[in-house]
Amino acid sequence: MTTLEKKVTRLEVVEPKQLNFGKKWDYAPAPEATDFVKIKPRYELFIGGKFVKPKSGNYFKSINPATEEVLTEVAEANEADVDAAVRAARNAYEKYWSKLAPAERAKYIFRIARQLQEKGREFAILETMDGGKPIKEARDGDIPLSVAHFFYYAGWADKLEYAFPGRKCRPLGVAGQVIPWNFPLLMAAWKLAPALACGNTVVLKPAETTPLTALHLAQIIQEADLPPGVVNIVTGFGKTGAALVKHPDINKIAFTGSTEVGKGIMKSIAGTGKKMTLELGGKAANIIFEDAPMDQAIEGIINGIYFNQGHVCCAGSRLFVQESVKDIVIRKLYDRIQTLRVGNPLDKNTDVGAINSREQLGKIKELVESGVQEGCKLHQSACELPKKGFWFPPTFFTGVAQSNRIAQEEIFGPVLSVLTFRTPEEAVEKANNTAYGLSAGVWTDKGSKIFKISSKLKAGVIWANTYNKFDPTSPFGGYKESGFGREGGLHGLLPYVKLVR
Amino acid sequence: MFTTGDLKIKSRVDQVGIEERAASLSKRSIKKETKKAGIKLAISMIDLTTLEGKDSAGKVEAMCQKAIRPLDPSTELRVNDDIPSVAAVCVYPNMVSIAKKALAGTNIKVASVATGFPSGLTPLPIKIEETKRVVDMGAHEVDMVIDRGAFLSGEHKKVFDEIVKIKEACGPAHLKVILETGELETYDNVRMASWLAMTAGADFIKTSTGKAAVNATLPVTLVMLETIRDYWYETGRMVGMKPAGGIRTSKQALQYLVLVKETLGDAWLSNKWFRFGASTLTNDLLMQLVKESTGRYQSLDYFTID
Numbered sequence: 001m002t003t004l005e006k007k008v009t010r011l012e013v014v015e016p017k018q019l020n021f022g023k024k025w026d027y028a029p030a031p032e033a034t035d036f037v038k039i040k041p042r043y044e045l046f047i048g049g050k051f052v053k054p055k056s057g058n059y060f061k062s063i064n065p066a067t068e069e070v071l072t073e074v075a076e077a078n079e080a081d082v083d084a085a086v087r088a089a090r091n092a093y094e095k096y097w098s099k100l101a102p103a104e105r106a107k108y109i110f111r112i113a114r115q116l117q118e119k120g121r122e123f124a125i126l127e128t129m130d131g132g133k134p135i136k137e138a139r140d141g142d143i144p145l146s147v148a149h150f151f152y153y154a155g156w157a158d159k160l161e162y163a164f165p166g167r168k169c170r171p172l173g174v175a176g177q178v179i180p181w182n183f184p185l186l187m188a189a190w191k192l193a194p195a196l197a198c199g200n201t202v203v204l205k206p207a208e209t210t211p212l213t214a215l216h217l218a219q220i221i222q223e224a225d226l227p228p229g230v231v232n233i234v235t236g237f238g239k240t241g242a243a244l245v246k247h248p249d250i251n252k253i254a255f256t257g258s259t260e261v262g263k264g265i266m267k268s269i270a271g272t273g274k275k276m277t278l279e280l281g282g283k284a285a286n287i288i289f290e291d292a293p294m295d296q297a298i299e300g301i302i303n304g305i306y307f308n309q310g311h312v313c314c315a316g317s318r319l320f321v322q323e324s325v326k327d328i329v330i331r332k333l334y335d336r337i338q339t340l341r342v343g344n345p346l347d348k349n350t351d352v353g354a355i356n357s358r359e360q361l362g363k364i365k366e367l368v369e370s371g372v373q374e375g376c377k378l379h380q381s382a383c384e385l386p387k388k389g390f391w392f393p394p395t396f397f398t399g400v401a402q403s404n405r406i407a408q409e410e411i412f413g414p415v416l417s418v419l420t421f422r423t424p425e426e427a428v429e430k431a432n433n434t435a436y437g438l439s440a441g442v443w444t445d446k447g448s449k450i451f452k453i454s455s456k457l458k459a460g461v462i463w464a465n466t467y468n469k470f471d472p473t474s475p476f477g478g479y480k481e482s483g484f485g486r487e488g489g490l491h492g493l494l495p496y497v498k499l500v501r
Numbered sequence: 502m503f504t505t506g507d508l509k510i511k512s513r514v515d516q517v518g519i520e521e522r523a524a525s526l527s528k529r530s531i532k533k534e535t536k537k538a539g540i541k542l543a544i545s546m547i548d549l550t551t552l553e554g555k556d557s558a559g560k561v562e563a564m565c566q567k568a569i570r571p572l573d574p575s576t577e578l579r580v581n582d583d584i585p586s587v588a589a590v591c592v593y594p595n596m597v598s599i600a601k602k603a604l605a606g607t608n609i610k611v612a613s614v615a616t617g618f619p620s621g622l623t624p625l626p627i628k629i630e631e632t633k634r635v636v637d638m639g640a641h642e643v644d645m646v647i648d649r650g651a652f653l654s655g656e657h658k659k660v661f662d663e664i665v666k667i668k669e670a671c672g673p674a675h676l677k678v679i680l681e682t683g684e685l686e687t688y689d690n691v692r693m694a695s696w697l698a699m700t701a702g703a704d705f706i707k708t709s710t711g712k713a714a715v716n717a718t719l720p721v722t723l724v725m726l727e728t729i730r731d732y733w734y735e736t737g738r739m740v741g742m743k744p745a746g747g748i749r750t751s752k753q754a755l756q757y758l759v760l761v762k763e764t765l766g767d768a769w770l771s772n773k774w775f776r777f778g779a780s781t782l783t784n785d786l787l788m789q790l791v792k793e794s795t796g797r798y799q800s801l802d803y804f805t806i807d
Binding site: 016017019020021022023024025026027028030136291292293294295296299300328331339348349445465466 | 513514515517518521522528529532534535536538542727734737758763767768770
């Protein structure tokens with residue numbers, strides 16, 4: 001070693017000592033049993049109350065992203081199939097659903113809620129196998145929340161005349177709904193429950209990588225004996241969604257997904273008079289002040305970005321740390337991500353599951369690579385990743401600036417960008433300096449600061465000293481490129497009614 | 502260096518957040534080999550305790566036998582592997598010599614409560630004298646109580662100074678500082694008292710005397726473990742943790758071990774750094790261990806009650 005090299009070594013920053021989260025007392029595998037869940041070898045389209053073969057004649061495979069095993073094959077709907085579904089929905093609207101007393105509509109929706117609750121375990125396992133999310137999240141999050149949503153909106157069905165004082169509600173007609181792959185059943189519930197409660201009929205298009213729970217929900221809807229055609233489910237890719245959106249006999253489009261596709265939909269329906277709501281991407285700021293309850297803030301950051309592998313539109317993907325506490329926050333964050341258990345999503349102790357698809361994994365890798373190229377510092381969990389399937393370790397970047405791609409673009413994966421600020425004013429400016437505006441988090445022990453900061457943040461949902469809390473009574477939706485319209489709560493009725501005197 | 506202002510800044514805990522975290526950790530699924538290993542680890546971490554006014558030489562001697570040999574190895578309840586002894590026995594000062602004699606020739610430590618246990622409301626010279634006496638009698642560990650009245654009325658310096666003095670009086674003995682968290686009530690207080698005790702020289706911090714209405718809980722223990730971690734971050738000194746009171750079942754004990762594993766990591770997963778203060782936990786651990794080995798539950802009559 002030359003003297004010059006020695007000098008350089010001396011200038012290196014000494015990394016702090018780390019805790020050792022090893023295998024001294026390791027948890028044995030605790031996989032959820034799957035033997036009682038029946039996945040059919042093939043799923044058809046659900047149109048007019050029946051499972052029908054697609055006119056397209058095509059089927060596509062749905063795989064388990066944790067193992068890459070084929071789970072089943074699913075019908076692909078073409079334009080003719082979509083047309084049949086919309087006709088069935090129109091027919092059901094004219095013939096049954098719009099003529100039914102609201103209290104009767106409520107009964108059907110309550111019935112769906114109860115059936116879903118009863119089959120909760122089956123749905124949780126299906127959701128985990130089809131999408132890769134940890135069973136504990138499907139079991140404690142997705143499924144109970146979906147059930148709660150149906151219960152909540154069932155309650156509204158016969159009380160709509162009280163929802164908007166001085167106005168009367170009328171249904172819109174047929175709603176076309178396109179949902180994403182990150183919370184497949186929950187997004188179906190968010191879309192179906194208010195639409196049905198308000199008296200509309202529906203054609204729903206689930207995402208191509210996660211159609212299974214929606215199709216099992218179709219079975220429940222069939223068993224609940226809903227009038228044929230009130231709910232129709234057409235599976236397929238982007239083309240199927242486009243056919244649905246463009247169909248002339250649709251009164252309302254509800255879309256949750258990427259901003260790019262959302263913009264395309266808006267263009268395609270311009271001038272058609274179709275009513276629309278969009279719930280798109282996000283790049284949420286989680287702001288942590290020096291007077292925050294630190295360990296709970298760390299938990300909130302972890303929950304904000306690694307929940308559901310970061311496949312969450314409201315994920316807290318930008319962390320703003322006050323400079324005075326930057327070092328301790330980064331140290332704690334680093335130690336904490338080592339304890340996240342990444343692996344078999346069906347294991348009850350798994351915290352982070354599989355990335356939903358090969359395509360999404362590619363996007364995540366590409367953006368992480370850009371972060372490294374642009375000189376940001378990469379920190380990752382040392383966890384072992386399974387050999388098969390799509391995986392990405394919990395990751396965060398420090399030394400990130402507003403102008404880095406990883407601070408601007410939605411990664412939709414378990415990757416956090418850590419930025420710093422000096423004053424509250426600067427925190428607000430930086431947090432709002434994005435094309436998105438879906439959600440944000442504020443961490444401080446000081447109540448007055450919470451109100452001051454949250455009133456200045458341009459985001460649809462702001463959590464204070466917590467993150468990713470959902471409830472059917474609370475509206476959810478975005479500003480700017482994160483979309484418009486609200487889902488959940490009283491506000492969630494509005495996109496599915498016209499108000500008349 | 503001790504300043505109250507510094508202490509307050511370090512002591513913010515969000516109640517909802519900490520309780521959520523403790524609840525989520527308590528849902529870890531602990532099965533099969535993990536369960537067996539965890540139970541054995543838990544047995545080795547017990548401070549087998551009797552702290553009653555009616556304690557006698559007979560009671561303490563019997564308990565010491567249980568401490569050495571929790572389960573009769575010749576029993577029909579076949580457990581294929583060795584069952585460890587407990588870590589220590591914990592008794593009143595007058596019982597120290599008896600325990601010492603009963604445990605002679607074993608590795609089991611003798612811990613004595615001191616400093617006007619359980620209230621801590623005696624003059625400092627007497628607390629110091631009591632501490633010196635129990636150490637002279639051979640106690641390896643001293644479990645002191647803090648003066649909660651002083652702490653709650655803001656006299657943090659007084660509490661700090663007392664701990665420093667008692668630590669001095671301990672000499673080579675290990676000092677466990679009981680915070681009596683049930684009386685401190687808020688998590689902010691628990692965190693502040695933990696930090697204060699460690700700064701003053703505690704080798705262990707302990708939740709409770711077992712005499713208050715609320716004893717050890719998971720969230721309180723989590724707050725203390727996180728404070729231990731933060732203290733280690735700042736000073737590099739490891740401090741031990743002892744939840745005490747109300748831990749009666751294997752399930753609870755394993756939940757506590759999960760907190761340690763996922764907050765402090767492997768280094769703290771031994772009886773050098775983690776103890777359970779318990780009088781009735783041992784038999785439930787044994788019963789579950791036998792069940793893991795034989796597949797059957799035995800009646801409690803098969804487990805000795807000393």
